[in-house]
Amino acid sequence: MPDAVRRFLRVLVPAVAVAIIIAGLWPQPSVAPSAAERVDTLASNIRCPFCGGESIADAPSQIARDLEAIIAEQVAEGRTDDEVYAFFEARYGESALMDPPLLGWGWVLWVGPLVLLAVGGYAIARRRRRTGTPVVVGGSPLLERRRIEDQLAQIAVDLGELDGQVAAGEIDDATRFDLAAAYEAEAAPLRDRLAVLERPPATTADPSPTPTGPDRRRALIGAGAMLAGVAVVSFAVVRMADDGRDAIEVPTPPPIDFENVTVDELENVVARNPEIVGMRLALAQLYMQEGDVSQAVVHFGEVLERERNPEALAWLGYISFQVGELDSARNYLTEALTRQPNYPQAEWWLANLLYYGYQEPAEAVPHLETLLAAPDLPADIRAEAEAMLEAAGGTG
Amino acid sequence: MNESDVAAEQAADEPSGSTSPLFWVAVAAAAAVVVVGVVFSQRFGSDPQLQASPLIGQPVSSVAAPLLEIEGAVDLADLEGEIVVVNFWASWCFNCRVEHAALVAAAADYEELGVTFVGVNHQDQRDNAIAFLDELGRSPQTLYVDDAGSRLALEFGILGLPETFFIDRDGTIVGKVTGPVSYELVADTIDAIVLGEDVGVFKTGEVENRE
Numbered sequence: 378m379p380d381a382v383r384r385f386l387r388v389l390v391p392a393v394a395v396a397i398i399i400a401g402l403w404p405q406p407s408v409a410p411s412a413a414e415r416v417d418t419l420a421s422n423i424r425c426p427f428c429g430g431e432s433i434a435d436a437p438s439q440i441a442r443d444l445e446a447i448i449a450e451q452v453a454e455g456r457t458d459d460e461v462y463a464f465f466e467a468r469y470g471e472s473a474l475m476d477p478p479l480l481g482w483g484w485v486l487w488v489g490p491l492v493l494l495a496v497g498g499y500a501i502a503r504r505r506r507r508t509g510t511p512v513v514v515g516g517s518p519l520l521e522r523r524r525i526e527d528q529l530a531q532i533a534v535d536l537g538e539l540d541g542q543v544a545a546g547e548i549d550d551a552t553r554f555d556l557a558a559a560y561e562a563e564a565a566p567l568r569d570r571l572a573v574l575e576r577p578p579a580t581t582a583d584p585s586p587t588p589t590g591p592d593r594r595r596a597l598i599g600a601g602a603m604l605a606g607v608a609v610v611s612f613a614v615v616r617m618a619d620d621g622r623d624a625i626e627v628p629t630p631p632p633i634d635f636e637n638v639t640v641d642e643l644e645n646v647v648a649r650n651p652e653i654v655g656m657r658l659a660l661a662q663l664y665m666q667e668g669d670v671s672q673a674v675v676h677f678g679e680v681l682e683r684e685r686n687p688e689a690l691a692w693l694g695y696i697s698f699q700v701g702e703l704d705s706a707r708n709y710l711t712e713a714l715t716r717q718p719n720y721p722q723a724e725w726w727l728a729n730l731l732y733y734g735y736q737e738p739a740e741a742v743p744h745l746e747t748l749l750a751a752p753d754l755p756a757d758i759r760a761e762a763e764a765m766l767e768a769a770g771g772t773g
Numbered sequence: 774m775n776e777s778d779v780a781a782e783q784a785a786d787e788p789s790g791s792t793s794p795l796f797w798v799a800v801a802a803a804a805a806v807v808v809v810g811v812v813f814s815q816r817f818g819s820d821p822q823l824q825a826s827p828l829i830g831q832p833v834s835s836v837a838a839p840l841l842e843i844e845g846a847v848d849l850a851d852l853e854g855e856i857v858v859v860n861f862w863a864s865w866c867f868n869c870r871v872e873h874a875a876l877v878a879a880a881a882d883y884e885e886l887g888v889t890f891v892g893v894n895h896q897d898q899r900d901n902a903i904a905f906l907d908e909l910g911r912s913p914q915t916l917y918v919d920d921a922g923s924r925l926a927l928e929f930g931i932l933g934l935p936e937t938f939f940i941d942r943d944g945t946i947v948g949k950v951t952g953p954v955s956y957e958l959v960a961d962t963i964d965a966i967v968l969g970e971d972v973g974v975f976k977t978g979e980v981e982n983r984e
Contacts, residue, residue, distance in 0.1 A: 426932050427982045438982075440896055443923035468930035470827045486812060493801045500794025603800050610808045646968050649942070653886060656967070 380563060416449045419458060422475050423448070423465050432475050485610060522574045525567045532564045640667065647676070654680050658688055670696060687717035695726045703734045724748040725758060728765065738769035745769070826930055826974060828938075828946045833857075834928045838918035841894050841902060847916050849891065849925075850944060856888040856966055857940040858959065861926065863894060864901035866934040866981050870909065872953035876937075877912040879959040887942075888963055890915040893925050895934060933980025941966050952978030 428436035694709030939948035
């Protein structure tokens with residue numbers, strides 16, 4: 378094969394290869410896809426959340442068919458592809474898509490190999506340019522030697538044939554010398570190249586038994602750079618993993634401690650849930666504990682507007698009694714006991730109201746007796762009630 | 774540029790050297806392998822079921838779901854003003870059996886507080902679903918609906934059964950439990966919503982998928 382053709386092919390083959398790759402990657406002229414094609418594409422690009430990582434299009438399960446139907450419906454409604462992707466992403470997050478976008482530190486994984494490839498290619502090209510040492514990618518020095526040896530042999534044969542061609546009268550002497558010179562010119566660089574290839578790999582001209590001086594420093598710097606590189610990339614990876622994990626919070630359920638809840642907290646709850654009587658009662662009692670009777674009265678009153686709650690009635694009776702409104706106190710406590718007979722708190726307050734407020738110990742007696750019949754009465758109340766009953770002249 | 778960098782430049786310009794660029798290419802390749810290994814190990818360690826649902830904090834969508842056993846339909850968006858507990862279940866789901874009694878009890882106890890329970894029967898045969906309720910008991914306070922076309926499952930981004938979501942009185946999805954719930958978990962979560970506290974995402978077990 379003549380050298381010119383060889384040189385031509387050496388350029389042509391890689392050029393064709395690159396052209397094919399570019400043609401393959403070139404964006405296709407967009408022909409508007411049909412609705413069915415769009416559904417197929419969308420279903421192939423969206424993960425079926427139930428199906429172990431398969432796309433909706435690939436998964437065989439019924440839910441995948443359901444989801445496909447929903448995609449078809451949205452396409453029919455005129456949603457764009459991006460809108461459909463966004464719909465699934467809003468519900469399943471980034472992992473809804475088969476090819477998640479480059480987010481956070483994920484790009485390191487995509488760009489890293491390309492950078493490494495570029496660095497490696499540069500290193501090879503530089504070494505080849507500078508030293509002329511054979512660096513053969515996709516071949517070997519041995520093959521190159523064989524090829525050069527074959528070419529030299531061919532040239533020798535061609536040279537040998539020149540005599541025969543002159544004898545046969547095919548060419549004249551002048552042409553023969555020109556051709557011989559041309560063959561020699563072709564052979565000379567090949568011989569040089571062969572000499573380089575046949576040189577033993579360990580260069581005797583430059584004996585450097587141990588890396589010292591710049592070489593050694595270079596090795597150290599290189600090792601340091603490598604460690605730094607690994608550290609940076611590892612950091613990126615860990616950060617990326619963290620990015621994903623930030624969202625994964627597993628909080629323990631907040632314990633609800635009604636004992637320690639503050640008035641403000643409970644006020645918020647009651648303001649948001651005005652109809653929930655239990656919350657409001659708790660708030661009113663909290664105000665009572667804190668000595669804020671006027672606020673307590675407001676909330677007990679709010680409770681009564683919603684329902685005639687015995688607890689609220691009893692408390693309002695107690696408060697009325699404390700402020701000297703004996704009649705209204707009696708009305709509240711009596712109503713509380715009507716709605717919840719034997720309600721110990723109301724019985725006790727009513728007994729106190731009758732005994733101390735109205736100064737009618739005899740009327741307190743039945744309430745004290747009912748109260749003392751309650752099995753789970755606190756000991757201090759029981760003691761006080763028994764004392765009051767004795768003083769009132771009832772049976773102890 | 775410090776001294777060692779200068780030395781590196783000089784060294785790099787020398788044609789002969791004991792460390793060839795190919796060595797560094799090999800080192801870079803090894804580093805890449807390490808990185809890929811680390812990435813995979815990190816990814817394998819994480820649990821995709823525990824991703825915070827992107828729906829937390831979002832308003833519930835309007836989807837009408839037909840009632841399972843009687844005529845009519847329920848749209849969760851119409852339940853605004855109530856706290857809503859949405860439980861996805863199916864007769865083929867083992868953990869749905871485990872949690873069923875807790876949901877029935879909680880639905881009864883929290884009715885007065887204005888809490889509505891919705892049981893979404895997902896990817897199931899209607900007969901099997903009704904047999905499940907016949908066997909384990911149906912909650913009179915719970916709205917049992919059919920997840921027709923898996924629409925609710927998609928709206929809630931569920932990954933398997935059982936999953937349970939909590940919606941506050943404003944119609945905002947505030948909590949999610951992956952896996953079976955206990956009575957305590959449901960009760961504590963509702964109490965937290967009533968008190969206006971954050972709820973968040975819990976995982977109590979694996980979810981199941983139908984083949």
